[in-house]
Amino acid sequence: MPDLLLEFFSEEIPARMQARAADDLKKMVTDRLVAAGLVYEGAKAFATPRRLALTVQGVPARQPDLKEERKGPKVGAPDKAIEGFLRAAGLTSIDQAQVQADKKGDFYVAITEKAGRDTLAVLAELIPDVVRAFPWPKSMRWGAASSQPGALSWVRPLHSIVATFGPETEEPVTVPFEIAGIAGGDVTRGHRFLAPGEIKVKRFDDYVQKLAMAKVVLDAERRMDMIRSEAKTLAFAQGFELIEDEGLLAEVAGLVEWPVPLMGSFDQSFLSIPGEVIRSTIRANQKCFVLRDPQTAKLTNKFILVANIEATDGGKAIIAGNERVIRARLSDAKFFYETDLKTRLEDRLPKFEHIVFHEKLGSQAERIARIVSLAGQLAPLVGADAVKAERAAQLCKADLLTEVVGEFPDLQGLMGRYYAEAQGEDEAVAHACEDHYSPKGPTDLVPADSVSIAVALADKIDTLVGFWAIDEKPTGSKDPYALRRAALGVIRIIVENEVRLPLRSRLWRHFGAVERDETITAAIAVLHPLHDQIVNISATDLELAMKLEVLVSESERKVVSPKLVQAHSYLHQTRDLLSFFADRLKVQLREQGARHDLVDAVFALGDQDDLLMVVRRVEALAAFLATDDGKNLLAGVKRASNILRIEEKKDGRSYVGAPDIGLLKEPEEHALATAVATAKTDAYVAVAQEDFAAAMTAMAKLRPFVDAFFDKVTVNADDKAVRANRLTLLNEIRDATRAVADFSKIEG
Amino acid sequence: MADGTLSAASQPQRNNLDPTRSFQGLILALQQYWADYGCVILQPYDMEVGAGTFHPATTLRALGPKPWNAAYVQPSRRPKDGRYGENPNRLQHYYQFQVILKPSPPNLQQLYLDSLKVIGVDSALHDIRFVEDDWESPTLGAWGLGWECWCDGMEVSQFTYFQQVAGVECAPVAGELTYGLERLAMYVQGVDRVYDLNFNGRDDDKKVSYGDVFLQAEKEYSKHNFEVADTAMLFEQFRMAEQACQKYLAAGYNDDKSKHTMTLPAYDQCIKASHVFNLLDARGVISVTERQSYILRVRELAKACGAAWLATEGGGAQ
Structure with missing residues (x-):
């Protein structure tokens, strides 16, 4: 049976869109084939920076014939009804219809045989339809035609389309269609620089072969394999080891049609910068791989770039150029790092007074103060030294104001640890600067050191209570402040470290801290021992105030009376937040395979x-x-x-x-x-x-x-x-x- | 390039105009190339702008149905990027070479690559790449799709197919090329510090470096931009420019608003407001929340100018 070969040849497709586009192309074409009654044997799609290609094997040459029955009016129905039926069924005379009988009597039936069309004709409609409907994340118009209404849009300008169809044994034909001046053809081009000429292709196997001759590796997987293995060989030859990076590998494979890994180096003196900073600099800005010394596991002063050409000088100029750019980048990074080291973390803190954490939750400085106080309170509960916990909480956000983190936000926490170590902080304090962000996801490790645990819990609890207090709770799929992740983090830290933490009283009291009103905090402290008596009181404010005042002693009442109602309202918020924790825990336990009914049975005990x-x-x-x-x-x-x-x-x-x-x-x-x-x-x-x-x-x-x-x-x-x-x-x-x-x- | 791996321009006119050793030679080579293509070669716009895109030859001429091919150097001011002359690549004033072709020709990528060859970047030796970069200018209400063009890992140009400018859909689409001239020159001259660029292509005591021309200016303007610029005056200037722009736009329309006869002077005020905003931003007197509202105010001006332009002859109004 015949095969279909399709190629959309365009200007450079963004690397991050290629894999998805290949999947979409395959699905769109094959779905439409099946819908047209054309069941195929197999299909595979490919993407390079300049082309999106698809091969579909074993497509029938014709659609199957279809027999259609259309039920018409009763025999003897009015002329109007008969005429309408003839028109709809495409008949010229009622003699062409058959008469059938059912319980109600005889009626007309039009039987039309719809002959299947040639697949070629189906394709000629199908392909332009796919082009028009293609779901690029962002697409554009171009050229003179772009002023016409309904102008073609594609991810970048589309230059040509290969569309051939035919059995293996015969010369395939091109699919006859034209869209926006581009006709289905059998001509493509090779590598932009190494083989820019036109190539005539027949079917998939010779297409792949001719492209390879023209320095284009069609399959992204193969490009990745080539890069991986060549990069490893280059590293090995010098006694180094490639630091593998699948994300970068996939991106780089989407930037080249003919991958040529080359090794360059940078000055040894840059190795005084933390390895992560070097790696981030080289990866994010230059899309190059870094290497390590297998003996010491430390970064070496080498990098591997992946060029898109076999240069006439063997890559010397390309390496030299990349080395210069990396030198400049690392100079910047080194400058940032060394500048950062000149300022102690605590000296950065005053700036936080002018940085808004959230409009309704005050400045970063206020938030840090809350975390410090909470971490100090939590410390004894998790076996941590309260002084260290408070110190760590004080410093843990300071790296946000450093140059390196400004440049590479991903390095937040890690840089805090380096800077804390550099200024001689206690090891536990330094580690907490990094680990208090953990766990960052469901598979990330939770902090294990007690100081880190105290700060991590304080950080997350402050976030949760804060956003609860201003009613910014997650709804449906919306969770802009990642509160679900924060709650899950608290749960995992508690469970995996076997921490005993009565959450309710902790949360309730923290609502007072978030409110930035000491009388609220005092009121909560007064109501706290009365919890069981007041938890179910729900009344209008006036009644509630009266009921609460009865319970509170006269001396305390003087101080806190006006705030009692508000303090009580935070008890309800606390219960709401606790049930949010309960839901996260249920999800977590269920994911770990626990029966959800057992989880419900335990939570049904209340509080x-x-x-x-x-x-x-x-x-x-x-x-x-x-x-x-x-x-x-x-x-x-x-x-x-x-x-x-x-x-x-x-x-x-x-x-x-x-x-x-x-x-x-x-x-x-x-x-x-x-x-x-x-x-x-x-x-x-x-x-x-x-x-x-x-x-x-x-x-x-x-x-x-x-x-x-x-x-x-x-x-x-x-x-x-x-x-x-x-x-x-x-x-x-x-x-x-x-x-x-x-x-x-x-x-x- | 210092190690001699770059071939010189096809036929260097004179040694001191060789684009691989002379900054001005590089500019002249690009002008020559795009003039040969058929562009009008314009001179820089005589106002302070943040990028070559602000030149009315791009912002306004990109709108409307009329074909338009132009190229020009545009001094660009980025007050915040000043480093008192101490950073090897950051400048508060630098040059962009801007090409605008409307409609975008089908071989625009090849035209660009050929232009690189003219200034000494040979694609048989150098790894030239088109890396995704979607361009957006919030102040101009403009966006487009295209790439950063990389040469051996260094970004040397921006390549954009304008989709919308001043809030107006481009019909037809224009292609915009922006060459970072200092970067390109540093690359082809093999220089690591912008101030070491050879400006005039001469040697010894006849040589004038980029630093000779601009270092003092970088120091002075950095001080001005970050420390001294009169903020009270600038706030007032912003307000005045905004009002003037609106006033001129209103005055330029005929009764049924089908024609406009004063778009360019109005647009000048939009440019002015934008630059004044950049100065205020560099002085650090605009808070994060205010910042957004200033950007929106400039965008409103730009959009109103774009709409007015379509009612002018240049914008295709009959």
């Missing part, structure tokens, strides 16, 4: 603000439910819960408290009551000691008693008192298990 304990509970629960005892107990507990739910609803009351021993009739009842009392005590004791496995073991002992109870005892006894007592007993089972989770939320 879970110790994330580490939530995770521990989920783990214990999962382990327990994997055992037979666990499964059976779960069944029993669910049964108890169901009965309770129904009966409590029926009776309009709940059954709580200890069962009355005197009302227990059956031996199984007695046995269960004793077992539940023991299990409950043991479970709560174990939970208090945070030994969730032991809590589960205690509950596992309930299983035979629960089973026996349901076997022998009727809950809904005729005697009302006995019935109530039995329901109370069931509630005790539910209550015992609530030491760990709400079993009713567990599936199965």
